[in-house]
Amino acid sequence: MSAAAEQQGPLALICGGGSLPLAVADLVAAGGRKVVLFPITGVAKPEDYAQRPHTWMRIAKYRAFERVAFAAGCHDLVLIGSMVRPSLWHLRFDWSSLAVLSHIAAAFAGGDNHLLSGIVRLLEERGFRVLGAHEVAPEILVPEGMLGRVQPNERDRADIKFGLDYLRATGQFDVGQAVVVANKHVLAVEAAEGTDQMLARVAEMRASGRVRAPTGSGVLVKAPKPTQDRRFDLPSIGPRTIEGVARAELAGVAVVAGSSIIAEAEKLVAAADQAKIFVIGTTTGTSP
């Protein structure tokens, strides 16, 4: 273990769904820092954690989480992975957690940003330092330029710019961070359904004839909300994103370089090259 890693102490990783949490855990561990895993009940998959030491985190049992994390010497904490909003009124609370959770309940009234900000504020008040996953594992940030062998053409570049402009105009509303654009025509906008569902919708609209953009045209564009706390909930892509883009018969994927997270980069690039789909880390504002 390096002296720096030892000084920082173990890292508490609160794990949502998807492949990203364990990818981050491996990168942090490879750097010599101990990681304590807290997969979230009902969100993370039990089979993904079967081979590793972990403690299930129940949102309604906040105090239990805190006890384990502090006992393990965790001061730093990262929230990572996809979150589906739990229903507060379907949970059985323990009484000692209830006072703490009132913060979270209040945060539920707003959008996703409010919810996450509320949780982060709570954790900080309780003594944790909340970091972004990219601060402990900078390798997960998407770099500028092509990630695979396929290149966007001029029409694709115009669609990327159109999509980025659209997302910039709507970011203040704390809505989804993704849009599908073909020939400067918005085919789908992500809100509560998530990126995978939105891509499935585009595939259905192609099948039904509602969308007539030629096969292999159209781009999935993802960008962070301007109002977003960059420590968490940066837009992310993974191999499953490429599967969805391939089924929707799009040309490629554009995300904002340095402000997007990639899960399983090698697997993603291999899948994209195989499907002849471009993946670009672009810069906002200027042409990609």
Place this chain on the structure above:
Amino acid sequence: MSAAAEQQGPLALICGGGSLPLAVADLVAAGGRKVVLFPITGVAKPEDYAQRPHTWMRIAKYRAFERVAFAAGCHDLVLIGSMVRPSLWHLRFDWSSLAVLSHIAAAFAGGDNHLLSGIVRLLEERGFRVLGAHEVAPEILVPEGMLGRVQPNERDRADIKFGLDYLRATGQFDVGQAVVVANKHVLAVEAAEGTDQMLARVAEMRASGRVRAPTGSGVLVKAPKPTQDRRFDLPSIGPRTIEGVARAELAGVAVVAGSSIIAEAEKLVAAADQAKIFVIGTTTGTSP
């Protein structure tokens, strides 16, 4: 027939899908003006037109439409009803129409506004005067205020304002004109899929637990695009909208008074009252 109606001559009504075209036809005819119906092949339902004189309009056979319309003495023309984009490359063209249709083909490259503007420009160049449906049947415009007995509460009014602000911010991108908002959280945004499909998605997200907003909360908000030519494609609601809103378990519907079209108003209001759903014609900018 009134002198004014006689002077205007017969009206050509190009009919898309849904119940609105025949509602407009009846209103215009009740005012004493002759209406010549041109349902669009593949979009309008044959059974809806079985009892009335009509001429099917094929987009690929534009000249045939023009011959019939001019022979009937039609100078004024209205485009009305829902349009699903036809696929130009699946159509069999007649050669005399091909030159005319190049305008439409070019318009297909842009969004829906571009498509409709292109068609309108073509019709005007060919000698028609293109009117909005609300200009020949002003009764179809949604008035200001409640349309039924149910009233929005304070939370609903805040959601309506949030939705109108969102649609105003995105209108310049020629994207859908509708959004579902619950507790100032955007649940769904309409793009190419249409309002009915978007409402079905909200119902699915409730069923799967992805959307946890309490039953009976959330509002469907529809507004015209700021860039829109107000003569056609104004946002519309009908009895089917109420069905979708009821299935999505929302509190109500808000549209912009004077800039939205209502099909079968009496049936819609009866369905809304029955389902305890509010329907409001609101004004943009200010609180509803």
